[in-house]
């Protein structure tokens with residue numbers, strides 16, 4: 001924090017000068033999460049909050065698809081991405097051509113795309129979902145067969161929650177969550193019998209089967225706040241436990257975590273530079289943004 005403090009102050013001063021807000025994902029470092037954010041949350045909360053922003057500038061502390069979503073919802077505002085290389089393995093796994101391929105294979109089936117996709121993919125989809133509302137969105141689709149892209153494991157996990165649907169999926173995976181194994185979880189439970197295990201639904205189904213609770217990053221935060229376990233293992237990105245532990249010193253966080261190399265590209269230095277120079281503005285072509293907005297807004301309306 002001694003090194004971070006001058007950056008935190010400079011960014012907060014510049015935010016006032018530029019009439020900017022910082023929307024930060026739960027995977028940001030504690031310095032960003034606690035020091036400079038105006039809103040923190042999971043992808044769903046950040047998308048909903050993006051519809052309420054009154055400031056002129058949004059600084060997206062998260063990954064590129066999140067900044068695109070903010071821009072889609074706020075075409076007249078400036079949305080700054082402190083590092084354009086902050087991508088996502090899921091978003092990189094599919095293009096609009098992949099969506100067309102799935103539609104050709106399953107004619108008439110609705111396409112539910114995870115928000116972890118590019119604007120172009122959202123524009124080619126019928127509706128978006130996040131890990132917080134995926135089961136609800138899929139259950140609301142017409143017909144028996146539903147195409148879910150691009151996260152194979154999220155689709156397989158949702159299939160268990162919505163057995164009345166025949167869910168077909170794309171073969172995308174999150175490089176952070178696919179690394180956890182069911183054996184890791186069994187080992188930790190063996191060593192710490194009172195341990196509560198909380199996993200993100202981007203993990204493979206056999207990993208989720210070993211968990212006490214599965215949910216979006218906001219769902220994980222809520223669960224820990226509600227249940228206040230003595231010991232907890234968060235089967236997700238490393239910053240989650242770091243961010244949560246300040247509010248819950250009574251909980252001992254154990255176990256392995258995996259770092260998201262994309263999320264960790266966002267640093268205080270880059271946020272300061274982008275706000276200072278007003279560089280890194282995200283643009284989405286208006287015709288793509290118009291179609292993508294329909295898919296994102298349908299999701300937001302269905303999640304109320």
Ligand code: 13P
Pocket residue numbers: 026041042043044116130131132174200202215216217218
């Ligand atoms: P949440 O919507 O649960 O925050 O997940 C976003 C994400 O990228 C997780 O890897």
Ligand code: SF4
Pocket residue numbers: 063087088089090091116174175176177202237260261262263
């Ligand atoms: Fe993408 Fe996984 Fe990183 Fe989330 S944790 S941004 S899904 S690579």
